[in-house]
Amino acid sequence: MNIAVFGLGYVGTISAACLARDGHTVVGVDVNAEKVRLVALGETPVLEPDLDRLVAEGVSSGRLRATTDAFEAVQGSDLALITVGTPAGEDGGPDLTYVLAVSREIGLAAGREGRAQVVALRSTAPPGTLARCAEIILEAAAGVPVHLASNPEFLREGSAVWDYDRPPYTLIGTDDPRAESALREAYAGVNAPLLVVAPAVAEMVKYAANAWHAAKIAFSNEIAQIAKAFDVDGRQVMELLRSDTKLNVSPAYMRPGFAYGGSCLPKDVSALLHSARIRSLDVPLLRALPASNDAIVERASVAVVQSRVRTVALLGLAFKPGTDDLRESPAVVLAKRLIGEGHNVRIYDPLVYRAHLMGTNLAYIQENLPHFQSLLVGDPREALAGAELVVVSHATPEFREILEQSPEGTRVLDLVGVFDSPPPHLAYEGLMW
Numbered sequence: 001m002n003i004a005v006f007g008l009g010y011v012g013t014i015s016a017a018c019l020a021r022d023g024h025t026v027v028g029v030d031v032n033a034e035k036v037r038l039v040a041l042g043e044t045p046v047l048e049p050d051l052d053r054l055v056a057e058g059v060s061s062g063r064l065r066a067t068t069d070a071f072e073a074v075q076g077s078d079l080a081l082i083t084v085g086t087p088a089g090e091d092g093g094p095d096l097t098y099v100l101a102v103s104r105e106i107g108l109a110a111g112r113e114g115r116a117q118v119v120a121l122r123s124t125a126p127p128g129t130l131a132r133c134a135e136i137i138l139e140a141a142a143g144v145p146v147h148l149a150s151n152p153e154f155l156r157e158g159s160a161v162w163d164y165d166r167p168p169y170t171l172i173g174t175d176d177p178r179a180e181s182a183l184r185e186a187y188a189g190v191n192a193p194l195l196v197v198a199p200a201v202a203e204m205v206k207y208a209a210n211a212w213h214a215a216k217i218a219f220s221n222e223i224a225q226i227a228k229a230f231d232v233d234g235r236q237v238m239e240l241l242r243s244d245t246k247l248n249v250s251p252a253y254m255r256p257g258f259a260y261g262g263s264c265l266p267k268d269v270s271a272l273l274h275s276a277r278i279r280s281l282d283v284p285l286l287r288a289l290p291a292s293n294d295a296i297v298e299r300a301s302v303a304v305v306q307s308r309v310r311t312v313a314l315l316g317l318a319f320k321p322g323t324d325d326l327r328e329s330p331a332v333v334l335a336k337r338l339i340g341e342g343h344n345v346r347i348y349d350p351l352v353y354r355a356h357l358m359g360t361n362l363a364y365i366q367e368n369l370p371h372f373q374s375l376l377v378g379d380p381r382e383a384l385a386g387a388e389l390v391v392v393s394h395a396t397p398e399f400r401e402i403l404e405q406s407p408e409g410t411r412v413l414d415l416v417g418v419f420d421s422p423p424p425h426l427a428y429e430g431l432m433w
């Protein structure tokens, strides 16, 4: 393919050099004449292991060159990649000036040349940016078709060429078959699964990934600080923690849903925070966990209050399905708030209904929902009869079936993802999707 790469920074130079190595004919474009001059000489403008060799080989093979002229680059190219910077602006938001400016240049060039273009946005930019670029490009292209995709890059500086060749997946955010097939062809040399999703999903995944990496680093550092205060080596703690691939470094606990609860997580996070506090250790990430969790319960309670209903059926009361443990259950806290807001709440939870609550479990529910016995019903039909809203706090097959068989127009607030795709007869709303 003939590919134009806009922006000869880290992402652009790596992409250009690797695409040239893989057999494509690539022109790199940059407003910085010095970078263009270096590439033209076969030298890399950014330092990365193996990149100097790839740039030199690309240039000497004639498959890699550079220019400052956007029009000349777009002329004759099948695909344009946008890899310009998206630095933090003064207000902390991403500065999209360069992305939008390049979009206009590509659109104008496509319009002048009168040939359809495929444009992929590889820069990191918030959901909706590709749609903004599309508007600008299509307007500038004045009727010439342009096919667009978001195509975030996942490489890390320092191992960028290695990462380019082994990404976790190639993510293509598009609903345009021509953009998809151009990118499939461009990345045919990359050995990774290729996933096609909606543009905004691809854009959001990149931010989620970077926030997750930041959270992992901050978490490891905070744990190590507390460990040190106990004269324990946090490096060993984290090594053991990450060696558990069943619960720790795994998909477990990584699905959006309702708040955590139960007899362990709230208490043990609290104990850890206490350890930090009495030693004057500042661990803001760990400190934020209870607040973040409470905010989810608050969000659910606001969603119910704003739905302007009086009678609510709550499916699931225990802190998770398959148990009768009510201690620190977010569903209990939610029920308590809703009753406080004047809602009429009926609760169906088969295990809690059948359980002989005792000990701390009984004490917890008596303290938080003193009349819980009168709220609990043993038959789901009883809970749903007359309910204006069904709130689901457990994703169980039984609750799914109850909702599938509920009357047309039943209003459902799903806190946990009981449905991936809800049946059309429900007036369905997910708390966070």
Ligand SMILES: NC(=O)c1ccc[n+]([C@@H]2O[C@H](COP(=O)([O-])OP(=O)(O)OC[C@H]3O[C@@H](n4cnc5c(N)ncnc54)[C@H](O)[C@@H]3O)[C@@H](O)[C@H]2O)c1
Residues within 6 Å of the ligand: 006, 007, 008, 009, 010, 011, 012, 029, 030, 031, 032, 035, 083, 084, 085, 086, 098, 101, 102, 122, 123, 124, 125, 153, 154, 155, 156, 157
């Ligand atoms: N650096 C990384 O490790 C990395 C990894 C993944 C994604 N990203 C994302 O990729 C994007 C690029 O990052 P980077 O680190 O390569 O940026 P960078 O700042 O190193 O390079 C950006 C380049 O774009 C050029 N440019 C600006 N306006 C231009 C225009 N109108 N025409 C042509 N070139 C223009 C600049 O001169 C510069 O050389 C960012 O959105 C970044 O968040 C970066």
